[in-house]
Amino acid sequence: MIEIKDLHKSYKMGKNSLHVLKGINFNVEEGELVAIMGSSGSGKSTLLNILGMLDELDEGSYTLDGVAIKNLNETKAAQYRNKFLGFIFQSFNLINYKSAAENVALPLYYQKVARKERQEKALKYLTQVGLKEWAGHLPSELSGGQKQRVAIARAMAAEPKVLLADEPTGALDSKTSYEVMDLIQKINDQGNTILIVTHEPDIADMCKRIVHLKDGVIIEDKKIEQVRASKYV
Numbered sequence: 001m002i003e004i005k006d007l008h009k010s011y012k013m014g015k016n017s018l019h020v021l022k023g024i025n026f027n028v029e030e031g032e033l034v035a036i037m038g039s040s041g042s043g044k045s046t047l048l049n050i051l052g053m054l055d056e057l058d059e060g061s062y063t064l065d066g067v068a069i070k071n072l073n074e075t076k077a078a079q080y081r082n083k084f085l086g087f088i089f090q091s092f093n094l095i096n097y098k099s100a101a102e103n104v105a106l107p108l109y110y111q112k113v114a115r116k117e118r119q120e121k122a123l124k125y126l127t128q129v130g131l132k133e134w135a136g137h138l139p140s141e142l143s144g145g146q147k148q149r150v151a152i153a154r155a156m157a158a159e160p161k162v163l164l165a166d167e168p169t170g171a172l173d174s175k176t177s178y179e180v181m182d183l184i185q186k187i188n189d190q191g192n193t194i195l196i197v198t199h200e201p202d203i204a205d206m207c208k209r210i211v212h213l214k215d216g217v218i219i220e221d222k223k224i225e226q227v228r229a230s231k232y233v
């Protein structure tokens, strides 16, 4: 699903440049649930932004579902982003004056899906995240965990190939974090490919594979069974 080869990314800051990703090689198969970990500044969000086509890579290659993502013009990039990718953010990024259902339906509006189908899909995905009864409520009437569920339903509504989540539980207490992760696991069980950036080892432990970044390179990439086995050696 995702193929990254020798990826490099630098940020220019005046005359200087900061080399953030220094040769990342990384493949993700369909149906994986991957945690990307690493200390602050290791390049996790930069990598996720490149995977999400929100930022451009400098060197190397990125192939997403067979499409080479490099030097695409803005229009093509936006088309592929909408078609392939769903995003979940730490701070939910819901629109405050729109109801839960309207928030979920929004990506479909941008995809020019007809109103009736938008409403049906919004309700379908809100039902999947257990919030059917809350469809007409504004985000301000929902708890943090419920807001993240709405954001997850919104990410799923456009039926993307890959879900990308940047610290999806970062703003939630532990109990709610586990509930949101249970939901993410269920969505993954349905065959969806999901990548999660997280600081929290117990959240990473609920994924199927953990990739560790340090100073812009991958220093460890293990299936969860290997991670667990190595804890007891």
Ligand SMILES: Nc1ncnc2c1ncn2[C@@H]1O[C@H](COP(=O)(O)OP(=O)(O)OP(=O)(O)O)[C@@H](O)[C@H]1O
Pocket (backbone or CB within 6 Å): 011, 012, 013, 018, 020, 038, 039, 040, 041, 042, 043, 044, 045, 046, 047
């Ligand atoms: N747009 C930008 N312009 C300049 N430097 C940037 C930009 N975005 C990130 N950086 C720098 O790149 C480095 C990696 O940042 P990144 O956000 O990818 O790290 P991270 O591992 O996600 O960190 P955190 O866990 O704190 O979110 C940091 O030193 C950061 O200051």
